[in-house]
Amino acid sequence: MELYQHFRKEEHQFIDQVLEWKETVGRQYAPKLTDFLDPREQQIVQSVVGSDGDVRVSFFGGAPFVERKRALLYPPYFEADEGEYDIALFAVRYPGKFVSLEHRDVLGALMSLGLRRGKFGDILVMGGEIQFFTAAEVADYVRLHLGAIGKAPVSLEQLPLSAAIPLEDAWQEETATVSSLRLDAVLAQAFRLARERAKALIESGLVKVNWKVVDKPDFLCGPGDVLSARGFGRCKLFSVEGMTKKERWRVRLGRQK
Known part of the structure; x- marks a missing residue:
């Protein structure tokens, strides 16, 4: 298939997945929401879906500046808004006077919950403040089971998406x-x-x-x-x-x- 010539061999399996999503949306005439995708995966989805009039795609990850985003594939009649992406934002509350946590500590703790990486979006760390985005369908599970990061006890507070730490990529x-x-x-x-x-x-x-x-x-x-x-x-x-x-x-x- 000519499409595969534009991508690396190790990306072909993901392309097959995107083609399946596209075919399903076209056949069922209903939207399809993906897990969080990294920027390269987003590029592939955009390329595969293209400007096909029967299936459209847009991306959102909880805030304008984030890297990891969920893709929404949908038929022309559908109007996509941010609420359709089912994203939750959590702030991590922890004893910052006694513990220093980094991005990798948070990611490691999230991965230990037994969920796929695709269920989590960007992790935002600035100063002593830590936030992360997650798929809304696993938000209750995450809140219930994430009680510690490393040796630090933590609690989670769900915030509106508009409260995300405004990180800038430079x-x-x-x-x-x-x-x-x-x-x-x-x-x-x-x-x-x-x-x-x-x-x-x-x-x-x-x-x-x-x-x-x-x-x-x-x-x-x-x-x-x-x-x-x-x-x-x-x-x-x-x-x-x-x-x-x-x-x-x-x-x-x-x-x-």
């Missing part, structure tokens, strides 16, 4: 050259690492591309890819701008501030 951009578009080369340049160090991180399963673990140093990066390395943060390959006279790739990279 990238510090630069133009650089890399010997190749291999993951280890791009990662090494972005985080100022020795190539062997970058390779070791990748092979240890500590690196993600578009929110999926990639453990192959020779994985080829492309424009729009978001890379993350545990302990180093995130970077984005904004564009590939051609070869230099010394046969190196000129790229535009961004590191998250």
